[in-house]
Amino acid sequence: MKSLVVLINETSLDAIKELAAVSELISTEAYAIFCIDVKSMSDEGEICNIAPSNVKEVYVLKTKLGKNVVGVLNFIKELVSSFKPEAIIFSDSEDAKFFASLLAGSLSTAIVTDVVDVRVANGKLILTKPLKEESIWGEFEVQSFPVVISIRSGSFGKKEDTRAPECFVKEIESSEGYWMEFEQTASEKAKLQTSKIIVGIGDGVRLSGTLNEALELSRLLNGEFGCTRPLVEAGIFDRERMIGLTGKKIRPKIYIALGVSGAPFHLSGIQGAELILTVNKEPSAPIIKHSDFYYIGDLKEVLPKLVEFLSVKKAP
Amino acid sequence: MSKCIGVFVKYIPYLEMINEDDLSAIEAAKAVKELSNSPIRAFSIVNANDFNPNIAREIFSRGADEVFIYRTPELEQDIHTSALITKDIVEEHKCNIYIFGEMSSDTAFNCFHGYLASMLGITYIKNVTKVLEVSGDLIVAESFIFGGTSRIKAKFPVILSVSKESFPPNPVPIKIKLEARKKSPNIKEFSPESMTKINVKARLAGVRQPSYRKRLQKELSSLEEIIELLKSIGVRA
Numbered sequence: 001m002k003s004l005v006v007l008i009n010e011t012s013l014d015a016i017k018e019l020a021a022v023s024e025l026i027s028t029e030a031y032a033i034f035c036i037d038v039k040s041m042s043d044e045g046e047i048c049n050i051a052p053s054n055v056k057e058v059y060v061l062k063t064k065l066g067k068n069v070v071g072v073l074n075f076i077k078e079l080v081s082s083f084k085p086e087a088i089i090f091s092d093s094e095d096a097k098f099f100a101s102l103l104a105g106s107l108s109t110a111i112v113t114d115v116v117d118v119r120v121a122n123g124k125l126i127l128t129k130p131l132k133e134e135s136i137w138g139e140f141e142v143q144s145f146p147v148v149i150s151i152r153s154g155s156f157g158k159k160e161d162t163r164a165p166e167c168f169v170k171e172i173e174s175s176e177g178y179w180m181e182f183e184q185t186a187s188e189k190a191k192l193q194t195s196k197i198i199v200g201i202g203d204g205v206r207l208s209g210t211l212n213e214a215l216e217l218s219r220l221l222n223g224e225f226g227c228t229r230p231l232v233e234a235g236i237f238d239r240e241r242m243i244g245l246t247g248k249k250i251r252p253k254i255y256i257a258l259g260v261s262g263a264p265f266h267l268s269g270i271q272g273a274e275l276i277l278t279v280n281k282e283p284s285a286p287i288i289k290h291s292d293f294y295y296i297g298d299l300k301e302v303l304p305k306l307v308e309f310l311s312v313k314k315a316p
Numbered sequence: 317m318s319k320c321i322g323v324f325v326k327y328i329p330y331l332e333m334i335n336e337d338d339l340s341a342i343e344a345a346k347a348v349k350e351l352s353n354s355p356i357r358a359f360s361i362v363n364a365n366d367f368n369p370n371i372a373r374e375i376f377s378r379g380a381d382e383v384f385i386y387r388t389p390e391l392e393q394d395i396h397t398s399a400l401i402t403k404d405i406v407e408e409h410k411c412n413i414y415i416f417g418e419m420s421s422d423t424a425f426n427c428f429h430g431y432l433a434s435m436l437g438i439t440y441i442k443n444v445t446k447v448l449e450v451s452g453d454l455i456v457a458e459s460f461i462f463g464g465t466s467r468i469k470a471k472f473p474v475i476l477s478v479s480k481e482s483f484p485p486n487p488v489p490i491k492i493k494l495e496a497r498k499k500s501p502n503i504k505e506f507s508p509e510s511m512t513k514i515n516v517k518a519r520l521a522g523v524r525q526p527s528y529r530k531r532l533q534k535e536l537s538s539l540e541e542i543i544e545l546l547k548s549i550g551v552r553a
Contacts, residue, residue: 009463037462065462094426095462098442101427104395105434110517111395113427126521131393131423134526138393138423141521150427154529179439180454181469188463197551221551233481239445239460246418246426246479254549271529275549277542292532295542305539 001027004085005055006076007034008096009065011047012194014251017158019089020052022151024159025118026087026125030054032165033079035061035072035099048167052159060169065095069178073102075170080107080146087125090150092249093193097150104148111148112140114245114268116155134264153249154272188240190224196253197223200243200270203230204259204280205299211236213303214258220310226250228266243269259299262287279303317453317473319354321345322411324402325375326420329366334374337417339485342378344415344447344478352450354413355381359405361398363390364505372501377493378485383501384409393423396517399432401506406436412472413455418443418479426477433475440475441468445482 003023007015016032023030032055034047051058061075076099080088090100092114104111116137117128125142127149192198199218205211218225226243227236243250244265251272258279260266267290270276278287278294279302288294295302323345326335345356358380360371364387372383386405391397406414416429424431426442433440441459449456453472458465536542 066466094443097425097427098430098461101424101430102434102440104427105399105431108396108435111424111427111431112518113423113425127518128524129423130526131523136523137526138520139522139524140394140518142518144515144517147518179441179468179470182466183468184462184464184466185458186465221546229481233484235481239443239479239481240464254546254551267528276531277545279542289533290528290531293534293536293542293545295536295539297539302539302542306542309539309543 001087002029002031002083002085003027003087003089004079004083005030005032005089006096006099007032007091008093008099009035009037010091010093010096010193011036012251013046013050014158015091016055017052017160018153018156019091019151020055020159021157022089022118022149023087024054026120027085028054029056031057031059031079031083031085033059033061033076035063035065035075037063037065048169049164050162051165053161053163054159055165058165058167060167061172062169063172066182066184067174067177068172069102070176071172072099073106075172076103077106086145086147088146088148090148092150092152094246100148100150107146109146109148110142110144112142113150115149115151130264130268134268152268152271153251190226190240192224192226192241192243192248192250195224197221198250198252198255199223199225200255200257200260201225201227201231201237202258202260203228204261206231206234206236206259208259208299210299210303213307216307217256217303217310220307228260228263245269257287257291258303260287261285262290317412318410319352320357320409320411321348321352321354322406322409322414323356323358323380324414324416324420325358325360327360327362327366327368327371329363329368332368334371335417335420336485337419337480339378339417340478340480340483341415341417341420342375342380343483343485344444344476346379347447347483348413348415348450351447357382357384357409357411359384359386361386361388361401361405363388365390372499373493373496376499377488377496383499385501385503386506387503388506392516393520394516394518395424395428395431397514398428399435400514402432403436406432410473412453412474414473414475416475416477418477429475429477438473438475439470441470442477444476444478
């Protein structure tokens with residue numbers, strides 16, 4: 001079996017290592033495509049120089065994604081048609097899911113999203129994904145191939161052994177428009193997908209009136225801050241800060257969850273964090289079970305002290 | 317093409333309520349109606365065994381002008397199957413705009429709309445945060461996509477997905493709820509024969525309890541321990 005892994009606007013080695021690990025569960029041979037928005041890409045060197053050892057060839061497409069939706073789709077379809085992979089594996093970013101859904105629909109093929117487990121049993125490919133607000137996991141038996149899969153970050157290991165793959169770089173200036181006009185009016189400021197330290201702001205922060213301290217903590221740690229869905233719904237932060245199922249999926253070295261209850265929507269976005277530290281006054285909050293370290297305490301007491309400690313340390 | 321705004325609304329039988337993201341889709345449809353004066357046509361696909369007459373009343377009270385309930389036999393939880401059924405409805409009504417809630421399909425997590433649009437060969441605008449203009453056969457919308465906010469112009473027919481935070485569901489006054497009880501939905505049946513043409517692409521073969529990655533779950537007893545932890549992993553102020 002062959003698989004094609006597709007990364008949209010993601011260049012981290014960790015992301016391809018996880019997709020390669022999934023492809024190894026399904027197939028013996030993998031090919032990778034990176035589709036990168038030219039504005040976020042200065043050098044394709046690392047992508048071309050290092051790839052997981054089961055990735056035979058790497059294709060890099062540099063383009064303006066919004067202006068070339070059809071061009072990107074056609075590029076992926078050309079490789080699908082020449083390699084004939086049984087599985088086409090995408091990450092779970094919203095941009096990746098956009099292309100995954102368009103690709104699967106145009107091929108009229110199977111698609112299973114947010115996959116958390118992959119196995120082959122009795123010659124059948126079984127893909128597991130959450131259902132019913134994550135209260136149960138459903139096991140889907142793939143009936144026809146190719147199957148388009150989007151995997152949930154942090155649910156799989158990483159394929160650590162690497163080698164230099166064969167690399168092909170292509171640039172598309174413009175192609176047939178998918179939309180009549182596309183104009184980006186504001187760029188994202190939050191760098192949640194690349195940040196090593198992320199402070200997560202939950203409703204508990206808002207309710208305890210410690211929003212400024214939480215933001216200050218993130219600044220002092222040279223980190224980024226993200227938030228849960230209720231804070232976006234309340235208009236406190238923009239959607240670009242939202243972590244969760246239809247928001248950002250993060251992979252920091254440490255995620256510091258402040259006043260975050262641990263709703264399934266949010267938990268699905270933080271599984272890729274290496275370490276989770278939670279501060280919450282509620283010992284029964286579901287996030288505790290998903291934390292490596294937790295401190296039960298009132299944010300009104302904890303945050304000013306943490307900020308004070310770090311401020312003193314930072315002072316010249 | 318008909319001058320109508322189609323909205324798909326999912327009834328969740330085990331919660332006995334309408335998916336909240338789909339209530340947002342109705343709110344978005346109302347915003348489009350203000351700009352276009354087109355009627356809102358709501359569609360709900362329900363398992364014949366789960367049919368509840370309150371669904372239509374609730375959808376009418378939210379602002380739909382017409383409600384169509386499609387009763388089907390038990391369906392596989394397969395995106396391809398859902399897309400084929402939805403495709404039949406889209407082709408029957410031929411509205412120029414179709415709107416879905418972001419998480420309207422439990423199995424697809426924001427992928428169903430793109431799949432359907434691509435299968436139908438029509439344009440899809442994901443994560444619409446604002447509808448700016450509707451005129452002639454064009455729509456201009458603001459969308460959160462590709463790492464920022466974008467202004468997108470597209471030609472009809474078009475499928476939009478909208479989020480709850482951009483189009484929050486509004487509470488419905490009792491008077492409107494009572495008026496909605498007087499309206500009748502169109503109820504249609506999908507015959508078992510029409511279902512035989514469907515080839516399931518991914519079959520739900522079983523369920524199991526969630527088992528997330530195991531974490532240490534170690535309690536820290538003082539603020540100093542938090543600081544020590546941050547230092548130990550190299551976090552520097």
